Amino acid sequence: LALISEAELHRLASEALGATGLRETDADDAARILVLGDLFGIHTHGVSRIESYGERLALGGIKAQPDMRIERVAPSIAKLDGDNGLGPLVGMRALREAMAMASESGTAAVFARASNHFGPVAPYNYLAAREGFASIIGSNASTTIAPTGGREARLGNSPVGFGIPGDRAPIILDMAVSVVARAKIRDALKRGEPIPDTWATDAEGRPTTDPRAALDGFLQPIGGYKGYGLALIVDLFAGLLSGAAYLTHVQSWSDHPEKPQDLGHFFVLVDVKRLGSAEWLAARVADFKRILHETPPVDPARPVLLPGEIELGVLQRQRREGIAIADDVLAALRAITSRSA
Amino acid sequence: LALISEAELHRLASEALGATGLRETDADDAARILVLGDLFGIHTHGVSRIESYGERLALGGIKAQPDMRIERVAPSIAKLDGDNGLGPLVGMRALREAMAMASESGTAAVFARASNHFGPVAPYNYLAAREGFASIIGSNASTTIAPTGGREARLGNSPVGFGIPGDRAPIILDMAVSVVARAKIRDALKRGEPIPDTWATDAEGRPTTDPRAALDGFLQPIGGYKGYGLALIVDLFAGLLSGAAYLTHVQSWSDHPEKPQDLGHFFVLVDVKRLGSAEWLAARVADFKRILHETPPVDPARPVLLPGEIELGVLQRQRREGIAIADDVLAALRAITSRSA
Numbered sequence: 001l002a003l004i005s006e007a008e009l010h011r012l013a014s015e016a017l018g019a020t021g022l023r024e025t026d027a028d029d030a031a032r033i034l035v036l037g038d039l040f041g042i043h044t045h046g047v048s049r050i051e052s053y054g055e056r057l058a059l060g061g062i063k064a065q066p067d068m069r070i071e072r073v074a075p076s077i078a079k080l081d082g083d084n085g086l087g088p089l090v091g092m093r094a095l096r097e098a099m100a101m102a103s104e105s106g107t108a109a110v111f112a113r114a115s116n117h118f119g120p121v122a123p124y125n126y127l128a129a130r131e132g133f134a135s136i137i138g139s140n141a142s143t144t145i146a147p148t149g150g151r152e153a154r155l156g157n158s159p160v161g162f163g164i165p166g167d168r169a170p171i172i173l174d175m176a177v178s179v180v181a182r183a184k185i186r187d188a189l190k191r192g193e194p195i196p197d198t199w200a201t202d203a204e205g206r207p208t209t210d211p212r213a214a215l216d217g218f219l220q221p222i223g224g225y226k227g228y229g230l231a232l233i234v235d236l237f238a239g240l241l242s243g244a245a246y247l248t249h250v251q252s253w254s255d256h257p258e259k260p261q262d263l264g265h266f267f268v269l270v271d272v273k274r275l276g277s278a279e280w281l282a283a284r285v286a287d288f289k290r291i292l293h294e295t296p297p298v299d300p301a302r303p304v305l306l307p308g309e310i311e312l313g314v315l316q317r318q319r320r321e322g323i324a325i326a327d328d329v330l331a332a333l334r335a336i337t338s339r340s341a
Numbered sequence: 342l343a344l345i346s347e348a349e350l351h352r353l354a355s356e357a358l359g360a361t362g363l364r365e366t367d368a369d370d371a372a373r374i375l376v377l378g379d380l381f382g383i384h385t386h387g388v389s390r391i392e393s394y395g396e397r398l399a400l401g402g403i404k405a406q407p408d409m410r411i412e413r414v415a416p417s418i419a420k421l422d423g424d425n426g427l428g429p430l431v432g433m434r435a436l437r438e439a440m441a442m443a444s445e446s447g448t449a450a451v452f453a454r455a456s457n458h459f460g461p462v463a464p465y466n467y468l469a470a471r472e473g474f475a476s477i478i479g480s481n482a483s484t485t486i487a488p489t490g491g492r493e494a495r496l497g498n499s500p501v502g503f504g505i506p507g508d509r510a511p512i513i514l515d516m517a518v519s520v521v522a523r524a525k526i527r528d529a530l531k532r533g534e535p536i537p538d539t540w541a542t543d544a545e546g547r548p549t550t551d552p553r554a555a556l557d558g559f560l561q562p563i564g565g566y567k568g569y570g571l572a573l574i575v576d577l578f579a580g581l582l583s584g585a586a587y588l589t590h591v592q593s594w595s596d597h598p599e600k601p602q603d604l605g606h607f608f609v610l611v612d613v614k615r616l617g618s619a620e621w622l623a624a625r626v627a628d629f630k631r632i633l634h635e636t637p638p639v640d641p642a643r644p645v646l647l648p649g650e651i652e653l654g655v656l657q658r659q660r661r662e663g664i665a666i667a668d669d670v671l672a673a674l675r676a677i678t679s680r681s682a
Contacts, residue, residue: 074447074615076417106415107448109611134582136477136609150636150645162574164582171577173570198539205639223563229514229648232633233503236512240625241475241505241616247632268477268609270450274415275582284581291588292573295491298546304491307570 002330003322010035013047016333017086019340020054021064026089033088036123038323041314044183045120048329053086054336059258062086062116070097076105079243080112084260087118087139094267095124095137102133102269111242112265117141117253122174122311124267125163129170132273135163139265140239142252145178146218147232148225151205153218154247157181158234165272167282167289172308177231178219185214239264343671344663351376354388357674358427360681361395362405367430374429377464379664382655385524386461389670394427395677400599403427403457411438417446420584421453425601428459428480435608436465436478443474443610452583453606458482458594463515463652465608466504470511473614476504480606481580483593486519487559488573489566492546494559495588498522499575506613507626510657513649518572519560526552580605 004012010031017027031047038046056062066085070093072078078097082090094110101108118124118139128135141156161174180199188195189211197207200214208214221227239246244264251261272281295304318324345353351372358368372388379387397403407426411434413419419438423431435451442449459465459480469476482497502515521540529536530552538548541555549555562568580587585605592602613622636645659665 074612075445077447077611077615079616104416105446105448106418107446107450107609109448111616134578147633147636147645149638149640149643150633151639152636154632154636162570164574164577171573173574175564175567175570179564222565222567223516223520225648226514226516226563229503229516232512232648233505233514236505236629237475240629241611241613243617246625246629268448268611270418270582270609271415272582274418275420275452276584284587288577288581288587291495292488292491295488295493295495297490298492299490302490304488307566307573 001324001326004325004330005322006035006039006319009038009047009323009325012330012333012337013050016047016050016054016336019337020050020057022086022089023065026065026086029092030086030088033092033119033123035323036126037120038325039315039318040120040122040311041318042120042122042311043326043329047325047333049117049119050336051332056116056253056257057086061253061256061258061260066090068093072101076101076108078108078110080110082112082115084114084116087116087263090115091118091124091265094265095127098267098269099128099131099133102271106271106274108267108269110267112267113242113244113262114260115244115263115265116261117263118265120174121159121161122172122308125161125172125174126170128269129163129165129172132165132271134165134270134272135161136268137161137163137266138234138238140235140244140246140250140263142250142261143248144182144219145221145228145231146201146205148228149205151201151203155228155231155235156250157219158231158238160230160234164285165281166285169312170308171285171289171306172312174308177221177227177234179222179227180219182215182219185211189215237266242266342665342667345666345671346663347376347380347660350379350388350664350666353671353674353678354391357388357391357395357677360678361391361398363427363430364406367406367427370433371427371429374433374460374464376664377467378461379666380656380659381461381463381652382659383461383463383652384667384670388666388674390458390460391677392673397457397594397598398427402594402597402599402601407431409434413442417442417449419449419451421451423453423456425455425457425603428457428604431456432459432465432606435606436468439608439610440469440472440474443612447612447615449608449610451608452578453608454583454585454603455601456585456604456606457602458604459606461515462500462502463513463649466502466513466515467511469610470504470506470513473506473612475506475611475613476502477609478502478504478607479575479579481576481585481587481591481604483591483602484589485523485560486562486569486572487542487546489569490546492542492544496569496572496576497591498560499572499579501571501575505626506622508623508630510653511649512626512630512647513653515649518562518568518575520563520568521560523556523560526555530556578607583607
């Protein structure tokens with residue numbers, strides 16, 4: 001594990017992305033999202049992804065130099081054709097357009113299609129919040145969730161993020177709709193432990209405590225039909241309305257790395273600066289946080305937190321002390337860069 | 342139980358609301374939302390509410406003839422001061438403004454403050470969808486949910502609704518963030534049955550299977566910290582950003598019926614007509630529904646449904662055959678009307 005500065009990690013990530021064929025400014029954009037992922041401590045969705053992005057670029061499943069096209073269909077709505085470019089690049093382009101439109105109109109929506117995995121959602125919410133925008137941002141994903149009452153995966157474990165600008169730090173909720181990620185089930189299998197029957201179903205759609213049966217089955221969405229409904233709403237906004245693929249039309253990255261996924265994303269922004277002064281907002285958000293922080297805790301050693309608070313704490317610490325990156329991830333980035341040099 | 346036509350129920354509800362002091366057009370607006378609640382089969386949030394609304398109006402906790410003021414703070418953002426008017430009235434005014442702005446700009450957000458319980462959310466999503474708008478609509482509520490790791494209620498079981506216009510019928514998800522409503526726990530207590538330990542905690546914040554302890558404790562949000570996060574996001578949009586009360590600042594209707602609650606709501610709309618033709622949308626939504634309906638079911642007798650499908654089916658049937666309303670509810674409406682006559 002190495003501690004590396006944000007600037008240095010950004011340089012390494014940009015160079016590696018450039019080495020896979022991206023234009024310099026595009027590599028810079030995509031690196032920004034991934035480095036923020038690492039800054040938040042979400043290393044599974046950080047620069048470690050560049051290696052697999054590179055593999056898909058090499059196979060032609062992602063286009064290194066896409067011809068992205070923005071079409072404004074209303075004063076505050078744009079459609080973005082990502083031309084099968086790298087997800088975080090399409091995402092940054094969409095976010096920038098959404099911020100520009102929301103600055104003019106107050107609210108904005110950008111719908112992106114022909115895209116790919118766009119990284120973690122929290123960085124987009126964070127960048128929007130820093131400019132004073134509240135945001136609701138989501139993406140669809142290849143299918144891993146069965147509808148309530150069904151026994152075949154027809155929905156993705158779609159991520160959705162919400163951000164509100166705050167006093168010193170924003171409030172950010174970045175979540176997928178499953179109770180847990182598949183990785184937690186794999187961990188239980190490795191340890192030879194059963195799982196709670198609320199995490200997943202077997203292949204027949206029946207709740208199971210057997211991690212092996214769960215991995216052959218489907219992730220359970222939070223709150224049963226409510227989480228199923230949320231997954232479906234995210235796909236309607238991200239996939240159906242954007243003109244992208246949706247539900248089972250989304251290509252699986254792992255099964256067909258050479259085929260475009262045609263993922264979709266949506267970015268809905270509200271310019272909070274129009275609602276009141278920075279002081280008004282800061283005072284209300286500080287009070288809001290205080291009320292939650294002062295809740296008597298179940299365990300006195302574990303005070304009540306707000307969503308995103310751990311990640312934002314990690315970000316601040318890593319900005320001071322350096323970002324902790326696994327040695328093999330750094331080595332992979334350097335290998336990608338030197339291969340093309 | 343009586344079967345009564347939509348027009349007749351609307352007339353009865355409007356007259357009863359008028360008898361409580363509302364202006365005729367305002368009574369008409371509020372009745373529209375409540376009758377739609379009954380049409381969807383959500384009778385707990387339908388015209389049966391008029392009796393308790395009337396009691397609060399009589400106590401001065403709600404203003405019968407509010408001076409609602411809309412302020413457009415950006416081309417597509419408005420703030421609405423509800424002046425402590427009846428919730429469904431404030432809600433209808435906000436929805437109408439949001440639709441007008443979204444028709445111009447493509448997207449819109451209306452933030453309402455100084456309001457009250459605005460009825461079920463689905464009718465607002467339904468009315469928006471009928472005019473071609475996708476919508477995200479929510480309200481805060483008095484506190485019943487403890488933050489994750491806390492043992493005091495600091496959040497409401499905030500309702501949020503999502504709507505997407507469709508082919509013949511829209512897709513609507515109207516949900517609260519708790520696993521179940523308190524009514525289901527009260528039912529278990531009446532039957533003398535234990536409840537699943539995922540429904541609620543006791544007063545110390547510990548999961549419980551005892552319905553009595555649960556009623557003294559807190560509802561559990563769906564997915565643990567994810568549902569807590571969703572409740573908090575809804576309150577940030579509905580309460581904090583709108584300028585209304587939020588978290589513990591919201592007055593409890595039952596504890597202080599004579600005090601204004603200062604609830605807040607938000608209405609975020611996207612004009613889907615700007616994204617493609619009606620034919621394009623209808624074909625995609627029909628395909629989306631088909632993919633989900635054709636999922637092999639766990640129980641062959643119970644095919645997979647989409648959110649809102651049951652309610653929309655009830656609406657269609659009741660429009661044909663009449664709305665089923667309990668006799669005591671009808672009697673109460675007639676009593677309110679005749680008292681003032």
